[in-house]
Structures are given as C-alpha cells and as structure tokens.
Amino acid sequence: MSRSARYALAVAIIGVATMLRMVLSRSIGPDFPFATYYIGVTVAVWVCGTAPSIMACLLGYIGAEYFFYGGPAIAADPVAVLMYFAVTFAIIGVGRSMLHAKRRIDASMAEAKRRNHECEQEIGRRQRVEQELDAAKQTLADYTHTLEEQVAERTEKLTQTVKSLEGFCYSIAHDLRTPIRAMQGYAIVLAEECALNAPAKEYTRKISDSACRMDQLVQDLLAYGRLTHEPVALSAVDVESVLDQLLSHMQDETHDAQVSVLRPLPKVLAQPTILTQALGNLIRNALKFVKPGTMPNIYIRAEELPYSIRICIDDNGIGIDQQYHDKIFNVFERLHHPEEYPGTGIGLAIVKKGVERLGGRVGLNSMPGKGSCFWIELEKAGAAVGKVVNGATNKMLSQAS
Ligand code: ADP
Numbered sequence: 006m007s008r009s010a011r012y013a014l015a016v017a018i019i020g021v022a023t024m025l026r027m028v029l030s031r032s033i034g035p036d037f038p039f040a041t042y043y044i045g046v047t048v049a050v051w052v053c054g055t056a057p058s059i060m061a062c063l064l065g066y067i068g069a070e071y072f073f074y075g076g077p078a079i080a081a082d083p084v085a086v087l088m089y090f091a092v093t094f095a096i097i098g099v100g101r102s103m104l105h106a107k108r109r110i111d112a113s114m115a116e117a118k119r120r121n122h123e124c125e126q127e128i129g130r131r132q133r134v135e136q137e138l139d140a141a142k143q144t145l146a147d148y149t150h151t152l153e154e155q156v157a158e159r160t161e162k163l164t165q166t167v168k169s170l171e172g173f174c175y176s177i178a179h180d181l182r183t184p185i186r187a188m189q190g191y192a193i194v195l196a197e198e199c200a201l202n203a204p205a206k207e208y209t210r211k212i213s214d215s216a217c218r219m220d221q222l223v224q225d226l227l228a229y230g231r232l233t234h235e236p237v238a239l240s241a242v243d244v245e246s247v248l249d250q251l252l253s254h255m256q257d258e259t260h261d262a263q264v265s266v267l268r269p270l271p272k273v274l275a276q277p278t279i280l281t282q283a284l285g286n287l288i289r290n291a292l293k294f295v296k297p298g299t300m301p302n303i304y305i306r307a308e309e310l311p312y313s314i315r316i317c318i319d320d321n322g323i324g325i326d327q328q329y330h331d332k333i334f335n336v337f338e339r340l341h342h343p344e345e346y347p348g349t350g351i352g353l354a355i356v357k358k359g360v361e362r363l364g365g366r367v368g369l370n371s372m373p374g375k376g377s378c379f380w381i382e383l384e385k386a387g388a389a390v391g392k393v394v395n396g397a398t399n400k401m402l403s404q405a406s
Pocket residue numbers: 286290291294320322323324325333338339340341347348349350351352353354377
C-alpha cells in the first residue's frame with residue numbers, strides 16, 4: 006500500500022469510529038466519548054502503520070472535541086483526554102513492535118520459502134544430472150563392450166593371419182633346403198672329381214661357400230619359425246647338465262678358447278631344447294665376436310634373484326655400443342660385415358624368442374672394447390614347477406621392474 010493510501014485509510018477509520026460513536030450515543034449517552042477511537046487507533050496502527058496511526062490518534066481527539074464535547078476537551082475532561090493519549094500511544098507503541106515482529110516473521114518465511122524453492126530446483130537439477138550420468142555410463146558400458154568384442158575379433162583374425170604366414174614361411178624355408186644342399190653337393194663333386202683349372206676351382210668353392218651360408222640362413226629361419234609356432238611344455242631343467250652336454254658338443258668350436266663355468270648352477274623352469282639353443286647361440290657369439298688374434302675368454306655363472314635365476318655369459322669380446330643393445334635382438338640386425346664376422350643375424354632373435362616362450366627375459370651389459378655380458382632370466386624351478394607359462398612371466402616381470 007502506498008504512503009498516501011495508508012493516511013487516507015487512517016482518516017477513513019477515524020471517520021467510521023466517529024460514526025460508530027454517534028450510533029452508540031443513543032444507548033450510552035455522552036459518557037466515554039473516546040471509546041470507539043481507541044478501537045480506531047488500534048485498527049489504524051495495525052493496518053496503516055505508525056505515522057498514520059499517530060495522525061488517527063490526533064484526529065480522534067479532534068473528533069471527540071468537535072462532536073462530543075462541543076468545545077476544548079482538555080478543559081472539559083482533562084483526565085479522559087490524558088488517559089486517551091496515554092492509552093492510544095501505548096497501543097501505537099505495542100502495535101508498532103508487533104508490526105515489526107510480524108514483518109520480520111513474514112520476511113523470514115519468505116526467505117525460507119525462497120530457499121525451499123531453490124532447494125527443490127537444485128534437487129530437480131541433480132536428479133536430472135544423475136539420470137544423464139546413468140545414461141552416459143550405460144552408453145559407455147555399451148561402447149566398451151562393443152569395442153572389446155571388436156578387439157577380440159580382430160586379435161583372433163590377426164593371430165590366425167600371423168600363424169598362417171609363419172606356417173607359410175616355415176614350409177618355404179623347409180623346401181628351400183633341398184635345392185641348396187644339391188647345389189652344395191654338386192659344387193663339391195665338381196671341385197673334387199672334375200679336372201678344373203684354378204679359377205674354376207675357386208668359383209666352385211665360392212658356390213659351395215655361398216650354398217653353405219644360405220643353408221645356415223635357412224636353418225636359422227626354420228629354428229626361429231619353429232619357436233614361434235610350436236607348443237612349449239615347461240619343466241624343471243638342470244642348467245648345469247644342459248651346459249655340460251652343450252659344451253661337450255661344442256668341443257671343436259671351443260678348443261682355442263678359455264671357457265669357465267662357476268658351479269653349481271641351479272635348476273630353472275624351461276624346455277631343454279630351447280635353453281640349449283639359446284645358450285649355444287650366446288656362447289657361439291662370445292667365441293666369434295673377439296678382436297682378431299685374441300683368445301676368447303668366456304665365463305658362465307648364475308645369479309639368484311628373488312623370483313628368478315639369471316644366467317650370465319661374460320666375454321672378453323669387442324663389446325657393443327649402448328645404442329644397439331635392443332636392436333641386435335631383432336631379426337637380421339647385424340653390426341658388422343659378413344667378411345669381418347660371418348653370420349646370419351638371426352642368432353640373438355632366436356635367443357630372445359626362445360627365452361620369451363619360456364616366460365623369461367634376455368638382456369646385456371656391454372661397452373665397446375670392454376667385452377659383453379649377455380644374460381637370460383628364467384623362473385626358478387621348484388615351487389613353480391607345473392605352473393602355467395604366463396603365470397611365470399607375470400611374476401618375473403613384476404619382480405624385474
Ligand atoms: P650373427 O651372430 O649371426 O651376426 P646375432 O643375431 O647372433 O647374429 O647377433 C647380432 C649382432 O649382435 C651381431 O652381428 C654382432 O654385431 C652383435 N653381437 C652379438 N653377440 C655379440 C657379442 N658377444 N659381442 C659383440 N657383439 C655381439
């Protein structure tokens with residue numbers, strides 16, 4: 006309500022009080038001229054506020070003086086006038102306080118209502134977000150599921166393709182050996198049984214050597230192929246007896262070298278043929294990659310690690326620069342020309358593939374001119390015997406990392 010409306014209403018209330026008092030005059034006579042003005046001021050303070058109610062109080066006094074006393078009321082009835090002002094001001098004071106209290110209560114209730122509304126909106130918003138989140142989670146789960154299915158399907162296809170390619174290479178390599186051997190054999194017969202002049206003899210020797218190298222390459226490829234697709238059964242293998250047998254077979258190759266073995270050597274979880282092949286390749290490299298005129302000095306030992314055994318082959322060879330330490334385990338990676346150090350570049354790839362199939366790892370420590378230490382890590386035999394290969398791999402890798 007506007008300020009002027011509140012004053013107008015106060016005037017109207019006093020008007021109504023005056024009329025009421027006039028009506029009452031018929032029954033109560035001229036006594037209590039202020040009676041209805043008390044009520045008027047009370048209503049005015051409650052409905053119109055403090056200032057309009059003070060104005061109503063004064064108007065009530067003027068009305069009583071004019072309509073009911075017919076002259077100055079203070080002179081006619083000073084007690085009634087004083088009492089009127091005392092009571093109406095008390096009513097205005099109490100009314101004012103009550104009005105303020107009511108306003109505060111109204112304001113608090115409005116604030117509470119506003120907050121309640123905000124809370125309801127927030128709850129609604131959160132419910133909507135939760136629903137959206139659930140829907141997103143569901144979509145994500147669906148995508149993940151589809152993706153997993155696709156990955157599994159493609160991995161399966163890829164594995165099949167790799168297997169058939171490996172099988173294909175393996176049979177090609179196998180079939181290549183027959184003509185190579187024939188070439189080699191006929192070159193030897195030609196050199197020995199035909200009367201060839203010196204240059205022709207030299208050419209046939211070169212043919213025979215080349216056929217020999219090609220046969221070695223095919224044999225290495227076959228060995229590598231076998232490792233990739235043949236099943237591997239693990240058992241406890243005595244490294245010492247594998248090494249003894251290997252060294253006795255390699256006597257022709259090692260008679261000009263110093264080979265020492267630190268005994269006893271432990272048992273590991275492996276497959277004897279693969280372990281023999283891996284150790285044989287490492288020992289042959291240690292015999293081969295020495296400076297011309299240097300006697301190879303090879304030292305074989307084993308270190309016990311928490312979950313595995315590390316078999317180390319130390320040599321006094323030419324050593325390998327750090328940048329090639331990973332590379333040399335790839336197929337056909339060679340650091341030297343065949344004229345300098347002959348070879349096919351598959352030996353270390355065979356070692357790596359074989360050891361991985363046994364659930365182990367290979368590595369080396371080496372510096373140019375300081376020799377090399379190639380190592381193979383395999384799971385200890387014993388408690389682990391009979392376990393699945395993957396289990397062995399996981400345990401070792403976690404320990405090694
Ligand atoms: P290959 O012996 O037929 O050349 P490998 O795969 O066995 O093939 O070795 C790859 C390369 O790693 C070798 O050509 C050689 O350069 C290097 N290498 C391997 N073993 C040793 C070693 N004990 N000392 C120095 N270099 C080595």
